[in-house]
Amino acid sequence: MKxxxxxxxxxxxxxxxxxxxxIDRTIEVITFLDSVTSAISFFSKPHDAQLVFMDIHLADGLSFEIFDKVAINAPVIFTTAYDQYTLKAFKVNSIDYLLKPIDEEELSEALNQFETQKTEKKESNSQMKGLLDLIKSQNKAYKTTYLVNQRDQLIPLKTEKIAFFYIDTGVVKAVTSDSQSYLMETKLEDIEHxxxxxxxYRVNRQFIIRRDAVTIIKYYxxxxxxxxxxxxxxERIIVSKAKATEFKKWMNS
Structure with missing residues (x-):
């Protein structure tokens, strides 16, 4: 095996x-690649690799970025130290991974699966793009403070103190856990992002609520x-039938 x-x-x-x-002395490692750039260069040319082991974090970026540039026509097993949330995404997308530090028994099992399922283990670029988007979203720096007007001054309002945002006659307001209300000079769509x-969680067109602010969920x-x-x-905060299952899953996560 190459x-x-x-x-x-x-x-x-x-x-x-x-x-x-x-595990197998006949395995031949044909090359080592230490960056996104070198991997793109290698896989853009003809090669005879039968299996690829790929770390997620490389010197110049995330390995998923490789799949934006070239098609890798060989099965890929990722080696990763990511948390359980991300690993669930790998499972859902049927992507193989080994958690670092790599265990010999788990590696042997992965190789056995490769041998028995060769035709089923070629991941599509769309799957890799989905995983790249997921990792990027997890690494995103979310807003922690808004500057809001209070009389003739600006005050920093921490998002951790906000119970919910809502639209009131076309104006977006933030309500804190101590019932203070502030006008927001931005759209609810931008706040959600x-x-x-x-x-x-945006439960409907009018409301974004904080998990900790929810006290009771009633069936309607x-x-x-x-x-x-x-x-x-x-005002009643109503979650539509279309969003109800997703919302309950979010609350239960």
Missing amino acids: VVIVEDELAACENLVYLLHS DLDPNNF FNGKLIVNTKPVHE
């Missing part, structure tokens, strides 16, 4: 080679939900 290793840490690379040869989706007619918050809002 293998390519895409890895920028020499120690990790040497360890992988050692483990591969411990700037907030950490782990903490805030036609599969809809009513969300009660603290502080209480005078």
Whole structure:
């Protein structure tokens, strides 16, 4: 079997080679690549690689970026130290991965799976793009403070203190956990984009709520939900039937 290793840490690379040869001395490592640039250069030309081991973090970027430039016509097994949330995404997309530090038994199992499922283990570029978007979103710097007007001055308003945002007669307002209300000089769509989706959720066209502000979720007619918050809002906060399942999943995550 001819293998390519895409890895920028020499120690990790040497360890992988050692483990591969411990499992099967006939495995041939045909090249080592330590960057996105070198990988693009290699895979853009004819090659005889049968399997690729690829680290996610390389010297000049994320390895998923390689798939934006070239098609890798060989199965890829990622080596990663990412958290469980990202690993679930790998499983959902049927992408193979090995968690660092690499275990010999798990490596052997991955090689066995490769041998038995060769025709099914070629990942598409669209899958890689999806994973790249996911990693980028996880690394995104979300907004933590808004400058808001209060009488004749500007004050910093921490997003962690905001219970929900809503539209009131065309004007966006932020309501804090202590029931203070502030006018926002931005659209609700822009606010949604700037907030950490782990903490805030847009339940409908009028409301974005913070997870910690939710006190009770009530069933409503036609599969809809009513969300009660603290502080209480005078208007019903309704989650549509189309969003109800996703919202419950978000609250339960």
